[in-house]
Every structure is written in structure tokens, then in C-alpha cells.
Amino acid sequence: MKRIIISHEARQLFRSGAFRALLLLMAGAVAFAAWSGQRSIDRQAEGANAAAAFEDGRRARMREGTEQYQARVLAEGGEYQFASASHSPGAGPPQGTNPGVVGSTTAKYLTLPPTGLASFSIGQSDIQLSYVPVSMNPAMNITRDNELENPVNLMTGSFDIAFVVIFLLPIFILAISYDLLSSEKERGTLAMILAHPISLRELLASKIVARAGVLLAGILALGLAALLAVGASLDQTDTWVRFGLWMAATLLYALFWFALSVLVNVYGRNSAANGIALAGAWLALVVVAPTLVSLLATTLYPAPSRMELTTAARQAQTEAESAYMERLSEYYYDHLELVPEGDGSAMDFLTVAMANRNAVDKAVRPLHDEFQAQLNRQESLVQRFQFISPAIMMQLALNEISGTSADRYEHFLNQAYDFRAEWSEFFTVRFLQRSPLRPADYDQFPVFEHREEPFGAVMTRLLPSLLGMLALLATAIVVPLLRLRRYQVAAT
């Protein structure tokens, strides 16, 4: 009997024009999302390559200058000298010999490599640059630039696979299940079916199995198709592990909506009332709850304004400049071993500028740290309140799985700050020693290698979201089971 019902239900589903249209719509949405996600990732890669090529090209030209200069020195005799910083081209040693100039006027672009699933969830990667410039300039400059994007588009958000899963998939699920029992009851067929040797629980289970089977097969097929079409690094285990997690999260999320639909159905209202209740639940959980949590986070822990940070940085700059003589000696104090003989040459523009930068950096650091701390407080509030909405849990989970989460970005930025220290040190020491850069030195520049977070860290952040959804799902399953006994089969 159960088998008959399951196969009947599945056949009925596929025969209904509305279902086929919905399925087609879902497939179309996934294809569209995959296409736009891919475009977004490609654009980022193009930007990262162009920026790196530009800055590397400038260093390469400086190196060429030093090569020519070296050849000239070799041919004509004399000393390989150090150029003082200057804006205008001249006859002396080329600017490329000055480590301070190379280190502060050219930047090294560091790239956060996308994961294999990056195109599945764009997250904040359309705002935050996935490639950042590092130089001797203040650490704040690393995050100064944003990715270029029409603010209207940012406001609307991306049509990525995460959007399809979080917003559209529930609508699809609710549309095929909102009248699971109520439609049979309204047609009067429910009582007839139950006259056969089958219990209401078994009937419900069969209907659920049919729909859930179709649904799961659909998700698996579409997800796999999307992965094969726009996933990257398919030869790496990491990608497949992430895809497995993506699948697990999506299934949990889908089953929750399914269970919610069943839950509403066992209360025995008519189909229209079920439809209203479920549409209301969708609106509340997917649209309203996230905005409320966000409002709560920004109201309880408002980030200090960027404007405030800006004016404070300028204040620090003015103070630094007015006391620059003092700053300069303090700066040398930090690098005591490096004070050149006969100090006079140290007073040039670049040294002063570097000393100033150093002072500004120090003065702004506490503000910047406070800023970051407040953001972390916001983020942890969101982490705690995510459990009130499966959509929030799902968004956090999908960003985490796709490698577009705030935490992975911060991990990358911290590496960038460390690299900046290394890069600055390399050039500062040589600059203060007035040690000219030779062509061969260009091969010695620090090299950045992105270290991926340990997978355990990703899982630690991911687990609360997944467990939260599991708990929500369990609740949504248990309630109807208890409630089902009291279901009235005949319409009253």
C-alpha cells in the first residue's frame, strides 16, 4: 500500500504542470546563478591579475633601470650609488636603487585564492577586495580600497546559488507541500484513502517520502551540475569535502521547510490558511528575522564611524608632523644600529615621511583595534542570534563552506599585516643603511604565500550553524508526530 501511494504521488507530481514549471524554474535559477557566480569570480581573478601585473611591472622596470645603471657603472667605473627620492627623472642613479622608494611607491598585491566553491556563495567578496596592496605605507591602507561595484547592485545583492537555496528553494518546497493533507481533505479523498489498510501516519510518511525523494534527487542533480559547470579545482579533495558540506547543509535546510509544511498541515486548517501561514513563516524567517538581527547587532554594537577614524588619523598625522624632529629620533631609536654616519642625509623627505607614517600608524592603531573589536562583537552577536532563523544559519554556513566568510577574510588580512611587517622591515633596513638595491636584490624581496586555515577552524565555525539547523529540523519533525493523533480526517 505504501509503495503504491509513494509511486502514485511521485507520478502525480511529475504530471502536474505546475510542478514541472516549478522544477524548470528552479533549474533555470540554478543555471543563472551559476553563470553569474562564475562571472563574479572571473572578474575578481582578472582584477587580481591586472593589479599584480601592474605593480610587478613597475618593479620590473625599476630593476631594468638598476641593470642598466650597473652596466654603466661597470663600464665607466665608479661606485654603485644610492639615489635620493625624487619625482623628476634625472641623470643620477635610478630610483630603483633606493629601497625606500621601491618599498613605499610600489605595492605587492596579495591574493586570497578562491575555494573550489567560491562561485556558490559570493558573500562579502563583492565588497571586500580579494587582493590587497601591501607596501611600507600604513597598515590601514591595506583595506583602503574596495572592489568596484555599482552600489545599487551591492544593495540588491547577488543572484548566486546561495540566494537560490536560501530564498527560492523554500518557496519551491512550500509550493509542492503546503496542501499535503488539506487538499485531500478538501476533495474528500482523505477519508476514502484511510478506509484502506493504511494509517494516517503511514499515508503522511508516504507522501513525504515521494516529495522528499523528488526534492533530494533534484537538489543533488542541480548541485552536482552546478559544481561540474562552475566549480574550480575539482581535482582537490578540499573542493569535494566542501561540496559534501554544501550538500549536507542544503538538505538540512530543505528538510526543515518540508517539516514546517507538514507541521502546518497537521493543524487541519484549509489549504488557503496553510498557504498564508507558510508564506508568513517564510517572510518572517527569511526576510524579517535577518534584518532584525542585523539591526540589533548594529544598534547594540555600533561600529565607530569611519569618519571618526579618518579625522583621528589626520589629527595624528598633524601631531606627527609638528613634532617630526622628535619623531625622527624616536624612529631611529627603534633602529639605533642603522643611524647613518654624519646623520645629515637622513633628513631627506622620504625618511621624514616614513617616520611620520610610523607615528600615524602607532597613533591610529588603538582606534583601528577598537573598530575591529566592535565588528567582532557584532559578528559574535550574529553568531548567537543565528539560531532564530534557518536563513541566517544557512547564509553563515554557505559563506563558510564557499570560503567567503568574514573569518576567512580576516585570517587572510592578518597574514597580510604580517607580510607588511616583513616587507617593510626588508626595505626599511636597507634604506636606513643607505644600502643601494642591486638587480640581484630584486630576487630577494619577501615572497607571500597564502596559508589556508586549518580545516578544523572552518568546521568549528560551521558546526553551530549545522547543528542549529538539525535541532530546528528535529523540532519541526517531533511536533507533527505528537499532533497527528488529533487530526480530523473529515472536513467539518
Added chain:
Amino acid sequence: MIVAIARKEFLEIVRDGRFKWTAGIMALLLLTAMAAGYQKYSAYMDMQRLSQDKTNAQWLNQGDKNPHAGAHYGNYAFKPAGPLAFFDNGINNYAGTALFMEAHKQNFAIGRPASDQSSIGRFGDLSGAMILQLLMPLLIIFLGFTAFAGERESGALRQVLSMGVSNRQLLWGKALGIGAAVLLIVGLCVAAGGVALSFADLPMENESLGARVALMALAYLLYGVIFLFLTLAVSAWAKNARAALMLLIGFWAFAAFLAPKAAVEISKAAHPTPAFGKWMADMRSHQMRGIDGVPPFARFEQESREIFAGYGADSIAELPVYVGALRLQKFEEYDFPVFEKHYGELRDSYTLQRRLQDRIGIVAPTLPLRSLSMALAGTDLIRHVDFADAAEAHRRDMARKVNDYLGKAAVSLNTGYGGGNVLIADEAVFAIVPPFKFESQGLGAVLAEHSGNFIGLALWLAAALGLALWSARRLKAEEG
């Protein structure tokens, strides 16, 4: 008759327990959104004014230094929020708030609030506009989907029609009744919010606030009426209430969520914006090689004879202005066309994208409404571009004034070297640059750009009304 039907419809809705719940929730959300919006708005505006005053003072009191170093120190322009930002914050979270104005470089506005927020912020802001754009249509659907379909199922429709009521009267009556119920919630809350805000001190000179509010109200009214007639049309046409509800919710989800995002992706493909890295590399390379292929240094050499002749001089020694300052100013000017080209192309791609999205509004009324609402609130792209233009004009003026001063003050350097220390400017010198002031183009420019969106809404209204009249005419009293 129409009034009687409207009265019955209105009373039936208002007396329903579900109405009280939905109305209560809707009102609560709307008032919360307006209160939060106002709180954020006033905090932002306070900070904006304070910061602008501070950096203006910093510019003057930056200490005695070389005037050109002063231009490098520059100043910041902070963007005011727009007159109705507390209702519709528009793109403000996603566009920069602070623009650095310095010698040699045009900059983007930085400090987008969204990048200083949790990623959950991307679900959107709870604002009055968001509630009216997304929730109000759903409320209308909930209140109206049974209007015809429900009464047909219960048999009431047959009775009513037998009493000689025309289909058209029935349609108008129901529209009035449901409309009144929606207005009761939305109108009351908006009015309450408006009255509360009129006691608050909003800085709104020259913003034609009254006209903005009136047009805003008109746009949202049109939007609501579109959904009202669509709901009635579907309710009259559909087989039963259940089918009507599903169809309407499907359309709502399409119009409010799917279509805007799809329109964004389509417009991005049609008018692509380069990635930051690519754009930056292109522009800076262009700057280095010069707008017409002659790098700035070489170009100045080439043109120097002509430039000197402009001052009636043959050599540097005869120049009445300091040649270094002249060169600085020329270099500024050589960059103008490069900036105009690259920033201009970027801006054009944004505008073209937005226009295409507005046109896609032909399939979803939420698109033109949203665009219109932002524009009227002064939180749209036009306002942002105005701000960036004002800042760039200020930047050029600042550089020119400082270079002019330097040219005159340091003319002795043309003949003798080693006098670098005389190049000191003080507060009085920096005061030649007036403080930054931003005035938007005002309502006229908004209306010129967005007349298409009003037309779009009007077309939607005509279509919805036509559809409602058509389905009302072929209204069947019984199922099947």
C-alpha cells in the same frame, strides 16, 4: 452600492482576528523601522557635520609647511545622508561616506558602512521603504485573495450577483474596502511617523521636502493600488482561493526578490564594470603614458616654450611665477582628461546598469518603485555622483589656489636655488581655499532622470486595472 460593498468588505476584514494580528505585526515593524531609521539617520548626520567641521579646521591648522605639502595633506568631504534617508536609506550603506581630496589624485569615496557590518547585513536593512516595498504587497494579497474566489466557494458571490450588482460595481467596491483596510494600517503608521519626525530637527534647506514627500506618497500609493487590482484580478480569474493565493504569492516573490537580483546580473552583463585591479592598472598606466601618448614630464618640456610665452617670458628666469608651481599645476591639468575618462566610464556603466534595471521593471513593479523611492529620498546614484563631482571640483580648486599662491610667493626661486625654507604657508594661506560645500542638483534632476519610472508604474497600474476589469467581466458565479 459601491460604498455598501466597500463597507461590507472593510468591516469583514477589520473584524477578522487575522487582520488584527497581521495589522499589529505590520504596524510594529513599520514603527520599529522608522524609529531605527531615524535614530541611525540623526546619528549619521551629527557625525557627518562634526567630522566635516573637524577636517575643515584641520586643513586650516595643519601647521606651517610648504603649501604643496598642504595640498598633499588635503581635506576630506563627508557625504550628507539625503533628505529622506531615514525612510529609505537607499545605496547609502554601499556607497562611500568619506572622500579624500588631495593634490594629484582623484579618489573614490571610501568607508562603505556595509563593509563594516556583519555579512548578515546583506539581507537588507529594516527600513520604512523595505516594509512598504516587500510587506505591503503581501498584506494586500492576504487581505484580498479571497475577495472573489472565497465568496464563490462559499456561494455568497452567486447571491450578491443575483441582487443585480454589476461585476464592475463589485470590483470597485471590493477595491475600496480592501484599500481602506490597508490604508488604515499603513497610512496611520506613516502619518504617526511623519508627525513624530516633524518635531525632530531635520536639516533640510533647499531640498523641496514637501514635494519629495508628496511624490513619494504618490509612488507608494500607485504601487499599492497595482497590487490591489492584481490581487482582485487573480481572485476573480482563479479556479479557487487556494490557486489565487499561490499565483499571487508566486508573483510577489518574483517581483520583490527574484526580479531585482536577476535584473542586476543582466545589467552587469550588458554594461560590465571592470574589477578594481583592472581599472586601477588601466588608469594609472594611462596617467603615466599621458592622455595623448606623451608622458607628463616630456609634455611639459615640449609645451614649456608656449607656456612661458603665455606669461610673456622666454626663459625660466623671466617668468613672473615660480616654474615648479607652474609644473605642478600643469601636471594636475594633464591628469584631468585621464580621470574624466576612467572615472567617467565607470560612472556611465553604473548609470546604464541602473537604467536597464529600471526598464526591466516592465516585468516587476518593485523595480521602478524602488528606484524612484531612493531617488526621492536622495539616497540614490544621482546624489552620490553629485557628491563625487562636488568633491572633485573642490579638489581641483584647492590644488589650483595653492599652486597659484606658490607660483607668486616663490617666484624668487626661478633665479636662485637653496631658498627652499622660504616656502612656508600658514593658516592665513590655507584659508584661501573655502570650506567644502555640497549642494545636490535638487528635485528637478531627479524627476528628469526618473520620469520613466513614473511611467512604468502608471503602465503597471493600467495593466492591473485592465486585468481586473477583464476578469471581473468574465466572472463566474460558480466553480467549474
